[in-house]
Amino acid sequence: MTILIALSGSLRRDSANTTLLRAACALAPAGVRIVLYEGVGQLPFFNPDSEADPPPLVRELRGLLSAADGVIVASPEYAHGVPGAFKNALDWLVGCAELGSKPVALINTSARALHAQAALADIVTTMGWNVIATASPVIAVANKGFDAACMVADAEVAGPLRTAIEALVLATRTECSP
Template sequence: MIKLLAISGSLRQASANTALLRAAIGIAPRGAEITLYEGVGQLPQFNPDIEHAAPPIVEDLRNRLIACDGVIIASPEYAHGVPGAFKNALDWVVGSVDLAGKPVALLNASGRATHAQAALAEIIMTMGWLIVNEASLVIPVAGKELDAAAILADPALTGQLHEAVGALLHAIEIGPPV
């Protein structure tokens, strides 16, 4: 079983990014399991003084990331950047050497979120994670008031999700480039 961890950069209840990730869970093929991490908003502010003796909620995030085979991230753009709470979550795991080479798909729910997507890609590469370009797609659902069920009911959107998840799974199966 290939295990993927989905993380939304949004804390909004009706987030298009979270809906996109919930829809990805709904199309996961046999042999793959996608779990949505929902603790971004509960993480304490990153503090390098306690990084190596982090609170249990931070250790839970690290353990989930270490245990998964790949990560799917969908994040909105706030003021041309990555949302603060999500950047905070990434700060907590930036020094986790066990995550180097972790395959990542960066989904973008809005084609207009180019600044945050570029910033997120830079952060992910700095962390040593491996962005799977074929799995990193713009799937335009933002502003359409679609929940996961509505996304799954749209064959074009579902097709794009299948493409992204399939490309990430393929990258995991073949392993990192040599």
């Protein structure tokens, strides 16, 4: 079983990013389980003094990601950057050597969100994660009001999302091969 963790950079209840990740969970092929992590907003502020013995919520996130084969990220752009709460979550993960080389898909839900996408790619690459270009499409669903069921039913959304998932799964298998 391939396990992928989906991380949304948005705290909005009706976020296009989170909704797209829910659609990804529904579109997971046989033998693949996608788990949507929904605790970004509950994480404490990053403090390097606590990094060696982090709070329980941080240990939980680190453990979830360590056990995963790959990561799917969808994040909005705020003021040409990654939202603060999401950057905080990523800061808690920077020093985790066990997450190095983790294959990651960066799915962009807005064709206009180029700055945050580039910043996000830079951040996760700095963390040692392996951005899989073929698993990182722009799927423009922002501001369209789609729910996850609509996204799953819409071929223009579901097709590229399935392709991204398949590319990430392939990368996880390639990463694990001797």
